[in-house]
Amino acid sequence: MAERERRLARPSGQVFIPRSFVMSPEDVKRALVRIAHEILEHNRGAANLVVIGLQTGGVPLAKRLVAEIKKIDRRDVPFGYLDVAFYRDDIGIRPVLPEEVTQIPCDLTGRTVILVDDVLFTGRTVRAALDALADHGRAKAVQLAVMVDRGHRELPIRPDYIGKNLPTRRDEMVDVSSEGVALGDLVSQ
Amino acid sequence: MTTPLAKRRHLLSVADLGREGIVEILKRTDTFSEVSDRAIPKVPALRGKMVATLFFENSTRTRLSFETAAKRLSADTMSFSASSSSMKKGESLRDTVETIDAMGVDAMVVRHSSSGAPKLVSNWVNASVINAGDGAHEHPTQALLDCYTIREALSARSGEKSEDFSKLRIAIVGDVSHSRVARSDVLAFAALGARVTLVGPTTLMPSTLEDWPTSKTCDLDGILQDVDVIYVLRLQLERIDEALFPTLREYRSRFGLTTERARTLREDVLILHPGPMNRGVEIDSEVASGKNALVTRQVRNGVSVRMAVLYSLLASSGHTGNSVLGASNGGKDEFEDAPRDGDEIVLQTPQKTRAHRG
Numbered sequence: 001m002a003e004r005e006r007r008l009a010r011p012s013g014q015v016f017i018p019r020s021f022v023m024s025p026e027d028v029k030r031a032l033v034r035i036a037h038e039i040l041e042h043n044r045g046a047a048n049l050v051v052i053g054l055q056t057g058g059v060p061l062a063k064r065l066v067a068e069i070k071k072i073d074r075r076d077v078p079f080g081y082l083d084v085a086f087y088r089d090d091i092g093i094r095p096v097l098p099e100e101v102t103q104i105p106c107d108l109t110g111r112t113v114i115l116v117d118d119v120l121f122t123g124r125t126v127r128a129a130l131d132a133l134a135d136h137g138r139a140k141a142v143q144l145a146v147m148v149d150r151g152h153r154e155l156p157i158r159p160d161y162i163g164k165n166l167p168t169r170r171d172e173m174v175d176v177s178s179e180g181v182a183l184g185d186l187v188s189q
Numbered sequence: 190m191t192t193p194l195a196k197r198r199h200l201l202s203v204a205d206l207g208r209e210g211i212v213e214i215l216k217r218t219d220t221f222s223e224v225s226d227r228a229i230p231k232v233p234a235l236r237g238k239m240v241a242t243l244f245f246e247n248s249t250r251t252r253l254s255f256e257t258a259a260k261r262l263s264a265d266t267m268s269f270s271a272s273s274s275s276m277k278k279g280e281s282l283r284d285t286v287e288t289i290d291a292m293g294v295d296a297m298v299v300r301h302s303s304s305g306a307p308k309l310v311s312n313w314v315n316a317s318v319i320n321a322g323d324g325a326h327e328h329p330t331q332a333l334l335d336c337y338t339i340r341e342a343l344s345a346r347s348g349e350k351s352e353d354f355s356k357l358r359i360a361i362v363g364d365v366s367h368s369r370v371a372r373s374d375v376l377a378f379a380a381l382g383a384r385v386t387l388v389g390p391t392t393l394m395p396s397t398l399e400d401w402p403t404s405k406t407c408d409l410d411g412i413l414q415d416v417d418v419i420y421v422l423r424l425q426l427e428r429i430d431e432a433l434f435p436t437l438r439e440y441r442s443r444f445g446l447t448t449e450r451a452r453t454l455r456e457d458v459l460i461l462h463p464g465p466m467n468r469g470v471e472i473d474s475e476v477a478s479g480k481n482a483l484v485t486r487q488v489r490n491g492v493s494v495r496m497a498v499l500y501s502l503l504a505s506s507g508h509t510g511n512s513v514l515g516a517s518n519g520g521k522d523e524f525e526d527a528p529r530d531g532d533e534i535v536l537q538t539p540q541k542t543r544a545h546r547g
Contacts, residue, residue: 083220086232086262091504097195098220098500135229 014186016173023164023181028147031163032061035145036068038161043112046073048140050111054129055083055100057118057176061147065116078105082115087128108137114161118176120146123157148181150174194501199311199318203329203376211336211380212352214497218337219350221496224261225489235264238295238503243286243310244321245271245301250464250488251321251331255298258495264503267294282306283313290314295503299323317502325367325428331463332373334494336381338487339418342459355382358415361403362388363422363444363471366395367429370463371422375403386412389422389444392433409444410453418459421446421472437470444471451476459483 023031040046046069053062059081066079085091085098115129126144133139147163152170168174168183175182193210194200203211224232240259242252252268259266269289271277276285286297296317299307304324311318322328339357344350359378365371365387378385379402387394387405398405406412413419424440434440441447446460451473454460460472460482468474477484 085220086224086234086500091234096504098217101219101223103223131233135227135232 014188016175016184017187018175018182018184020184021180021182022166023147025178025180028163028176028180029064031147032064032068035161035163036065036072039065039114039143039145040069040073042143042160046075046077048110048112049114050078050080050106050108050139051114051116052104052129052133053079053081054115054117054125055081055102058116059100060178061118061176062116065114065145080104082129082132084125084128084132087131089124089128102132104136108133108139110138110140113139113142114145115142116145118147119174120144120149120157120159121152121174123153123155126157127155147176148174194498197502199307199320200329200498200502201308201311201318201320202327203332203373203380206329206380208380211333211377214333214494214501215337215340215352216350217501218333218490218493218497221261221500222490222493224496225493231261231263233263234500235259235262235503238262238264239267239293240264240296240298240499240503241267241269241289241294241316242298242321243269243289243300245276245282245299245306246322248300248322250491251300251328252298254488254491255319255321255330255495255499257492258499261492262496262500264295264499267292282310286310286314290316296499319498319502322369324369325372326369327373327376328369328463329373330491330495330498331370332377333498334487334491335370335374335420335461335463336377337490337494338461338483339459341486341490342483346457352381354378357383357417358386359383359418359420360386360388360409360412360416361420361422362409362446364393364424364429365389365422366393367425368422374420375401379403383418386416388412390434390440410450413450413453414455416458417455418461419446419454421460421462423463423465424467424471426467441470446472446476448473448475451479451481454481457481461487464488 043049051062051066053059062079062081066077069077080103081100082104083098083100083102085096088096090096113133115126117125120126130142133142143160145161146159148166149159149162150166150168164181166174166183173184173186175184193213194206197205224230242255244252256266256268274285289297294316296319297310297314298319298321299310300321301307301323304326306323307318307320320327320329339354340350340352361371361374375385385403387403388409391407394405458481460476462472462477462484464484466472466477468477476482
């Protein structure tokens with residue numbers, strides 16, 4: 001979602017200025033390995049799993065998570081991605097434009113879905129994603145994995161797997177990229 | 190001035206979009222195309238929005254296409270046709286559209302036999318107006334779906350999606366003078382860089398082609414081997430009341446895409462037709478159903494393109510229709526992460542970067 005926020009920031013002329021780096025690329029990698037283990041422990045293997053990344057920030061993390069799961073369990077877990085623009089509750093309030101095509105690899109009915117995003121903030125993106133998933137079948141269970149939980153939830157949603165709990169102010173911004181995780185501000189130019 | 194559709198209120202002409210606007214819609218249509226391919230092809234994106242189709246002229250595919258598009262986005266639809274309305278009692282166009290606007294419509298899809306009617310309507314109403322064909326002027330969504338269909342066929346061949354048509358030579362064949370499709374298509378194809386040639390009898394060509402980014406010829410056979418795309422127009426017999434060509438048979442023999450003629454075309458040529466087809470006049474049945482013909486893809490893609498258009502106009506913050514959220518200020522202050530009144534700390538000045546990269 002950080003990616004999304006950054007892009008949306010553009011029309012208002014604001015840019016993201018990192019203030020401190022809170023996770024290095026190695027930290028992110030270690031967190032992913034741990035989460036992969038937690039997922040396999042919790043679900044007793046990878047047999048019935050589907051990993052779905054949320055566009056756009058969750059997709060690279062979801063890909064890496066699938067690779068980590070394969071290293072441990074030697075199984076290819078189906079992988080897909082989801083753009084939730086059409087399911088958001090703020091359509092018409094701010095520009096909500098679909099960015100990428102949704103691709104769900106199989107019918108989700110009876111499967112356990114691991115939803116992956118980079119940052120969990122208000123919970124509204126996840127709420128939209130749950131609605132979107134329902135259109136692709138009745139999953140047996142949906143679990144949520146995020147790299148950063150920054151708080152400020154507006155809906156009763158909680159993650160099952162967390163890379164890092166990061167206390168933030170509401171007006172700060174969290175950016176997850178290949179360079180790790182940074183905390184910073186949106187600043188008017 | 191051309192601006193992207195998401196910042197516009199109306200879609201009246203391809204000329205308003207420009208290259209960037211066209212490319213933006215083509216790219217966005219991919220996401221809507223995916224929705225159409227689902228087992229349940231419906232998303233809640235435009236819940237609570239009302240789309241009215243106002244057809245002052247007959248139509249099957251355009252109207253059904255817009256209604257399908259609106260329904261796939263969960264918008265409500267309302268339809269109006271002139272023949273069964275109070276216009277029969279003499280109500281004017283203005284009174285009619287203002288009445289419908291007053292019911293709280295977010296978008297009006299307007300088709301009219303007079304050029305410029307949708308533009309007039311857009312001056313009178315609060316709703317977003319989409320031109321679904323006005324006289325011999327324009328039919329912008331048709332041009333967009335044609336571009337999307339060509340892009341789709343090319344990407345199936347090359348494996349990559351490209352909006353650059355600069356390697357393409359496109360022939361538009363037939364009744365150009367009565368065709369709004371031709372006008373919109375010429376603008377769109379040329380904006381994407383294609384070389385466009387108009388083919389038809391001089392009597393069916395517009396009186397002046399001065400401003401058109403095209404070449405023209407009366408010799409269809411002479412160019413057949415050179416074209417990558419052949420766009421066959423419908424002979425608009427209902428608009429032709431004088432002798433513009435001797436007989437339908439002669440028209441067919443010189444300008445029809447007959448089975449014999451189709452054999453001389455390049456192996457990988459793409460054949461498009463906006464429909465409805467006069468089979469056996471401008472195009473032979475065998476050609477229209479052949480492997481190079483994209484006619485049914487055009488119809489299918491029409492729904493996805495119109496979803497993209499409706500969504501871009503109605504979901505953007507520039508939309509000031511009749512929705513309660515209409516008075517948005519460009520969405521600027523509505524970001525989830527924007528500072529809100531009452532927050533204890535609001536940073537106004539950029540803090541010095543303490544731990545910068547590197």
